[in-house]
Amino acid sequence: MEVSIGDTQILKGISLTVNIGEVHAIMGPNGSGKSTLANVLAGRPEYKITGGEVLYKGQNLLAMAPETRAREGVFLAFQYPVELPGVRSWQFLKTSVDAMRQHRGEKELRVREFDRLLEAAMETVEIEGDLVRRSVNEGYSGGEKKRNEILQLALLKPTLALLDETDSGLDIDALRIVSNGVNQYKSSERAIVMVTHYQRILNYITPDYVHVLVDGNIAMSGGRELALELEEKGYEWLREEVPA
Ligand code: ADP
Ligand code: MG
Ligand code: MG
Numbered sequence: 001m002e003v004s005i006g007d008t009q010i011l012k013g014i015s016l017t018v019n020i021g022e023v024h025a026i027m028g029p030n031g032s033g034k035s036t037l038a039n040v041l042a043g044r045p046e047y048k049i050t051g052g053e054v055l056y057k058g059q060n061l062l063a064m065a066p067e068t069r070a071r072e073g074v075f076l077a078f079q080y081p082v083e084l085p086g087v088r089s090w091q092f093l094k095t096s097v098d099a100m101r102q103h104r105g106e107k108e109l110r111v112r113e114f115d116r117l118l119e120a121a122m123e124t125v126e127i128e129g130d131l132v133r134r135s136v137n138e139g140y141s142g143g144e145k146k147r148n149e150i151l152q153l154a155l156l157k158p159t160l161a162l163l164d165e166t167d168s169g170l171d172i173d174a175l176r177i178v179s180n181g182v183n184q185y186k187s188s189e190r191a192i193v194m195v196t197h198y199q200r201i202l203n204y205i206t207p208d209y210v211h212v213l214v215d216g217n218i219a220m221s222g223g224r225e226l227a228l229e230l231e232e233k234g235y236e237w238l239r240e241e242v243p244a
Pocket of ligand 3: 035165
């Protein structure tokens with residue numbers, strides 16, 4: 001896949017296969033295109049796809065509207081979760097769940113049923129009751145915003161979870177909570193693509209594959225051990241490995 005923003009090419013020919021049940025980590029220096037990759041898959045509008053295709057469950061993902069992708073089970077946990085003043089978190093979550101259910105031909109959940117699911121999801125990410133009664137992300141701490149992204153994951157149970165630096169800015173306790181949430185979501189019926197700078201979170205969530213993005217190309221792919229090698233050697237040496 002090739003992607004530009006304006007006249008600048010950001011992704012220069014990424015090729016990647018993610019099978020159901022797998023966890024892939026996308027690592028790489030700042031500005032290498034990691035968020036671009038995640039955002040394009042989720043259907044954020046500011047990008048121009050100049051080449052390539054993305055198949056999701058045998059369908060052309062890039063032809064689907066962002067809402068359709070979400071309803072088909074593609075979920076993006078934002079690097080910078082957005083505040084939605086005036087939109088109550090509880091309502092936002094309920095609407096999201098109902099939209100996915102409706103797409104599958106299931107009926108809207110009754111409040112009691114939804115609250116039971118919500119409570120279970122809140123427990124997995126250790127979120128307290130009053131947080132979901134407030135506006136989405138408004139005045140949440142950095143850690144609460146990230147945990148709130150994983151709350152959505154626990155509740156919506158998407159097929160493909162794209163996690164963009166969900167670990168950044170988390171202290172050890174929040175990192176453990178977020179990782180627990182992701183690990184509980186993990187299953188043979190779902191796939192995870194996890195963008196991260198640091199191998200730290202990979203101590204908690206074990207990836208099947210690690211890919212290193214450098215200047216819009218995948219410079220190297222490997223297993224869990226590649227993340228450890230990067231921790232030791234940094235990213236600079238990989239610039240020479242980038243295909244011309
Ligand atoms: P990463 O997530 O790996 O840090 P990004 O995907 O955010 O990288 O960014 C890749 C490159 O694209 C960077 O050089 C960045 O400056 C540029 N970029 C990202 N978003 C925009 C935008 N909206 N307009 C112009 N350039 C952008
Ligand atoms: Mg970055
Ligand atoms: Mg980024």
